Amino acid sequence: MMIWVILMVMTAAAVMAVLWPLSRSAAVARQVDPNTQFYRDQIAEIERDRDRGAMLPEEAEAAKAEAGRRLLRASGLRDHEALAVGEPALRRRRAVSTLALSVLPIVALAVYGAYGSPHLLSEPPGAQLRQDAGKLDLDTAVVQIEAHLAKEPQDGRGWDVLAPVYLRLGRIEEAVKAYESALRYLGRDAGRLASYGEALVIVHDGIVTADAQAVFQEALSLDASSVKARLYLARAAEQDGQVEKAKSEYQTILASAPPEAPWRGFVQDQIARIDGNQGGSAPAMREQPNAEAIVGMVQGLASRLEAQGGSPEEWARLMRSYVVLGQRDKAVAATKRAREALAQDAAGLRTIDAMAQELKLTDTGP
Structure with missing residues (x-):
């Protein structure tokens, strides 16, 4: 007024x-x-x-x-x-x-x-100010912590605080490095390991790579009740084609979950999704509204590589896309075809081998 x-x-x-x-x-x-x-x-x-x-x-x-x-x-x-x-x-x-x-x-x-x-007149007094101040405070805090760590790079607490902030801001690769520094200087704590593994999954577009799986296994060895580690290991099993193992792990997690656990709904959805997609392809993608478009793009990439060949990076992207779609058999076949197409390219073969190891396609050797 x-x-x-x-x-x-x-x-x-x-x-x-x-x-x-x-x-x-x-x-x-x-x-x-x-x-x-x-x-x-x-x-x-x-x-x-x-x-x-x-x-x-x-x-x-x-x-x-x-x-x-x-x-x-x-x-x-x-x-x-x-x-x-x-x-x-x-x-x-x-x-x-x-x-x-x-x-x-x-x-x-x-x-x-x-x-x-x-438009400010229609907002509660101070609402916009508090919103801007919150963002400004976060950005300012990040800058201050970064400046401190530039002078004191061995301050594990600083890296431990900065890592989840990077993750929240979408600076995923920086979050991975921050978690690595925190683990190096503070020790390998189960919670910190689980968060580090989660950052590795995010940076690899949702795929639980071999490195990430090893991190989650280590977290479980330190704390068998780590829900985050168990959930990602269940996802890893599903991506590896072990659907029944994944479903069993989800059911075990759900059975031990407290009634007020915020992740109960997520686990129930995963079990229902697996039950509804048994025997089908691309279980992880069917829930997405743009799944058909993604499948179409992957098929187009596969057809072009089969007819014209392509770079090692394109073959690696095709392998990753098949794993994300849940089509592990096609990922294995694409890996073998890539090795054939790049037989005279030593550097290209190293790229394919690295991706096969990352995706745990270990049964694709010549």
Whole structure:
């Protein structure tokens, strides 16, 4: 409400700034005309000369009569000019006043709507400020921690704090490195290992690679109740084609979950999805609305590589895509075909072998 009071006061000030010069014209109009004042002064002087005896009474009366006639003519001319000019001027002043009172507020509101922030008026007081301050505080904190770690790179606590923040900001690769530094300087804690493994999964587009699986296994060896590690290992089993093992692990996790556990719904959804997709392909992708488009792109890539060949990176991308789609048999076949196509490319074969190891396609050797 206060903002509208301020806007009204500012608008009133702008209107007064326009009307003030107009109001002065009336005061000027009421000033004495210098011509008529001259003749009045002349008549007064004649009377003083008569009283002093400088002029005869007859001469004084004649002079006063002549000055009086000139005074009347000057007064009549001024009245005539006022009648001729005053009315149009009055109309002009009224028109300008009307415009000032109506147009200025409208223009002010239009300009505020175009260049101001009227949407802030509909938000709770301080809401936008708190939102901006929160983002600013987070960015500022990250910069400060980064500056500190640049001077003290062995501060494991700093890396441990920074890693999840990087993950939240979408800086996944930096999060992976931060977790590695935290593990190096603080030790291999089960919770920290599970979070590090999660970052590895995210950076590899949702695939639980061999490295990530080893990290989750280590986390479980330190804490058998680590739900995060168990969930990702269940996903790894499903990606490896061991669907029944994955389902059994999900059921075990669900059976030991407290009633208020926030991840109960997720585990139930995974079990229902596996039950609904038994015997089908691409179980992990069917829930996604753009699954058909993704499958189509993968098929197009496979057809082009089969007909024209391609780079090691393209073959590796095809292998990864088949694993994400849950089509592990096709991923194995693509790996063998890539090795055949790149038989004369030692560097390319190393790329394929590295991807096969990452995806745990260990049964694809020649």
